[in-house]
Structures are given as C-alpha cells and as structure tokens.
C-alpha cells in the first residue's frame with residue numbers, strides 16, 4: 226500500500242471512529258443485551274477498519290431491570306473478524322488491562338443511559354498500552370495517523386476519568402454479523418472467565434487470578450436475595466424450617482402473627498403436625514400399610530402376582546394363596562335379603578356386623594376382601610351404588626350387612642335422605658346388630674355426617690369400630706396420622722370399640738387383623 230493510500234485510510238478510519246464514539250456517547254440507551262448477545266442498537270453502526278491496528282476494543286453494556294449488578298452487566302470484548310467490508314482485524318487479541326476503578330455510577334446505576342459506554346483501549350498484551358509501544362505508536366501516528374492516536378488516548382483518558390470498569394478476560398471474541406451489529410458468539414469459556422473475575426471482585430475487592438490488575442474495586446453491588454419459605458411456627462413436620470434469615474417481609478409477617486393470637490393453622494398444617502404414637506407407627510410398618518412400592522412387598526416375602534397380596538402369609542413358598550386363617554371367613558358369603566324400608570328387615574337370627582360409611586368409601590369392597598369372594602357384593606367407582614340394606618350370611622354363625630352410603634352420591638336428594646334415614650334406623654334399632662364397622666376414607670378423614678351417625682350410635686349404645694379404608698392410596702405416615710387423629714377425637718366416646726382398624730381392600734393390608742376382630746363376635750355373642 227502506498228503512503229498516500231495509507232494516509233487516506235487513516236483519515237477515513239479516524240472519521241468513522243469519531244463518529245462511532247460520538248454515537249455511543251450520545252445514544253447510550255439504544256443497546257439491549259441478553260445472554261451475551263446484542264439484540265439491537267447502535268452497535269450496528271460500528272466503524273469498519275481497513276488497516277490492522279494494535280488496538281483492542283472494550284465495550285461495557287448495562288441492561289436495566291432484574292439483577293442489576295454483576296449479571297446484568299455484560300462485558301463484550303474481542304476482535305472483529307474479517308468480513309466483506311472489513312479489510313483487517315480489529316485488535317490482535319482481546320486481552321485487556323484495567324483502565325480505571327469502578328465508579329458507583331456504572332455499577333450501581335440501573336439506567337442504561339449512565340452505564341453504556343464504548344471506549345477504545347490500547348491493549349497491554351499487544352504492547353499498545355505499554356509505555357514503550359505507546360510512544361512508538363504515537364510517533365508513528367504523527368506521520369500517518371497521529372490525530373487518530375491522540376484522539377484515542379484522549380478518549381481513553383476521558384473514560385478513565387469517568388471510572389469505567391475493565392476486566393481482564395482472555396480471548397473474548399466479536400464477530401461482525403452482516404449489518405446486524407455486533408454479535409457475541411457465546412464463548413462459554415469467556416463467560417466463565419467473566420463470571421469468575423467478577424466474583425473475585427465481589428469477594429476480595431481485587432481482581433485476582435487471571436486478572437492483570439490488583440487494584441481495589443468497590444464492591445457495593447447488591448447481593449442476590451435468597452428464596453425463603455414461610456412455614457407456620459407450629460408446623461413441625463416440615464424440615465425446611467428457615468428461622469435464620471429474617472427478611473423485612475418475614476419480620477413483618479411474624480409480628481402480624483404475634484398480634485393476631487387467634488390465628489388458626491390450616492387443616493392441612495394441623496394434620497401434618499400430628500405426631501402418631503410409636504405403637505401406631507409400628508402397626509403401620511408391620512402391616513405394610515400405606516402406599517408401598519411393589520419391590521417393598523416383594524422383599525417382605527409377599528407374592529405380588531396375587532390380587533391383594535398382603536392378605537397372605539408372608540414368605541409362603543406356595544404360588545397359591547394360603548387359606549384364610551379364620552375359619553368363619555372361609556364360609557360362603559350368601560346374599561339373603563335386601564331392605565329399602567325398616568319393615569322389610571329380615572328376622573334377626575344371627576349376630577350381625579354392619580358396614581356403614583360415606584358413599585364410595587369401600588364398604589362393599591371390604592365385604593369381598595374379608596371373604597375373598599370378589600364379585601359376590603357388587604361394587605362401583607360411582608358413589609351411591611348400594612341403594613338398599615343388603616344382608617349376607619357367612620355360614621351359620623354371622624351375618625354381614627352392607628349398608629347404603631351417605632353423603633355425596635349420584636342420586637336425588639330425597640332418595641339419599643331416605644337411605645340415610647334407613648341407615649340411622651337400622652343402627653339404632655336393630656337388636657341383632659353386634660357391631661357397626663364405620664368406614665372412613667384415610668385420605669379424607671371423618672366428615673360431619675360420620676360424626677352425626679356416631680352421635681346416634683352413642684345414644685343408642687350401639688357398638689361401633691372405626692375402620693380406615695383405602696390406605697394404599699396415601700403415604701404410610703399419613704395413614705398413621707389419620708389413625709392418631711381419629712383416636713384422639715373419639716377417645717371420650719363410650720360405645721367405640723378399640724383399637725381402630727386400618728385396612729386396604731386392594732392391597733389386602735390389615736384385612737387379617739379385621740377378620741380376627743370380627744371372628745371374636747361370632748364366637749362369643751349369641752342372639
């Protein structure tokens with residue numbers, strides 16, 4: 226290239242650079258940066274360079290919005306690669322030296338206006354920043370691009386005076402995207418370095434490690450807030466009790482709580498705060514009650530290929546189910562009467578055990594499970610399937626009675642009322658009735674109608690026993706909590722028969738215990 230051309234090129238370069246600096250100064254708010262990529266803005270109008278210069282470029286951007294501080298500020302550094310309208314690289318290597326301390330305005334300021342700057346910095350690595358090279362460069366500049374270098378040093382000084390921050394990061398790269406402005410090419414290592422160097426600043430107040438400067442940097446960036454979970458002070462079941470950090474919000478909430486003495490825990494929190502007794506817990510564990518994985522049943526020695534696998538003898542080598550331990554329940558279950566009204570109740574000849582409870586709680590299923598005669602009593606997943614009082618004979622010693630459910634059911638209100646009245650009449654007047662098994666869904670617990678029926682049975686001195694059902698649908702701990710809750714609530718009652726039974730017709734858990742309890746009635750009670 227001739228001297229004449231070089232001078233022309235230098236002049237062009239100077240003009241364009243000046244233009245770029247002015248633009249970036251005057252229109253600071255025009256850039257938006259996201260994930261290291263400049264999305265829009267003035268960077269499109271970056272100058273092009275036709276000769277290679279020993280300068281490197283540093284741009285700092287600050288986005289407004291969330292997380293202003295280390296993360297929000299994106300330092301974009303690097304070099305331009307050759308492209309159609311660029312005849313040379315811009316900056317040899319993107320290694321930078323620190324040019325100034327961090328000014329609060331830059332770090333703290335959330336406004337883009339204040340923080341967005343473009344400065345042109347002589348690279349230390351390239352020697353442009355060193356005394357020796359700078360003077361050489363300046364000298365050179367006097368003949369060819371002296372004005373340019375002066376301008377650059379001037380800008381540099383100005384930027385330094387403004388206290389723009391610089392970081393030392395290796396090999397950062399720019400690429401020029403055709404007329405789209407600068408695009409940061411997502412160099413992961415660059416990101417890491419950046420993040421590290423910033424962390425170092427935060428921690429030690431110095432740029433250490435790879436950082437080329439050891440100047441102290443102000444560290445008044447806001448720290449990120451930690452997430453906090455608010456838990457009720459009485460809820461001891463939750464392990465993540467965070468009583469260490471007191472945010473403003475927390476303190477306020479706690480003082481409000483203290484003021485409001487009548488504050489009540491949510492039902493769920495109350496339930497989770499229940500601590501079951503060791504005896505209940507061991508009963509639940511021993512009988513593998515609650516939701517269990519098949520592997521757990523297998524390890525306990527149950528044949529999981531059978532339906533209701535837990536209603537069997539553990540570690541049995543037989544592929545068949547072992548026979549029922551209570552001879553009473555080996556008898557055939559026979560339907561013999563159904564009653565829609567009290568006048569059609571059959572003559573009481575044998576002791577009766579009735580199964581009461583809300584619709585869909587699993588009364589009919591339990592009869593089948595107890596006798597292992599699935600299909601004798603009809604069941605359905607639709608609440609309100611059993612609509613009459615159904616009497617079943619179990620051999621010649623005991624009758625089992627399946628009652629219609631109460632509460633929600635797919636039936637008309639007056640029909641449901643009639644069922645409820647019928648059930649109430651049966652449990653309070655039936656002379657042969659020896660025990661009512663009041664079934665309660667473990668998941669939902671006792672409802673007002675259950676308490677209503679209990680009240681009636683207490684009045685009429687009918688013996689009743691609570692049976693928790695569908696235990697396979699809830700975690701073992703919840704089964705224990707529910708049992709504990711009900712026992713606590715009903716401990717003052719006189720007609721209740723203890724202990725509370727906990728079963729699952731589906732898994733067969735607890736069925737053997739219930740059989741034993743009911744078989745006793747047939748042995749000792751005579752009608």
Ligand SMILES: Nc1nc2c(ncn2[C@@H]2O[C@H](COP(=O)(O)OP(=O)(O)OP(=O)(O)O)[C@@H](O)[C@H]2O)c(=O)[nH]1
Pocket residue numbers: 582583584585586587588589590591603604605606607608609610611612628629630631694695696697698728729730731732
């Ligand atoms: N997971 C699970 N489901 C059960 C259990 N027992 C019964 N079910 C299901 O619950 C639904 C209702 O069972 P039923 O035996 O018909 O209930 P019910 O209390 O007789 O209902 P009504 O006759 O409408 O009063 C059916 O879909 C059963 O399969 C159990 O122990 N575990």
Ligand SMILES: [Mg+2]
Pocket residue numbers: 588589590603604610611627
């Ligand atoms: Mg039923």
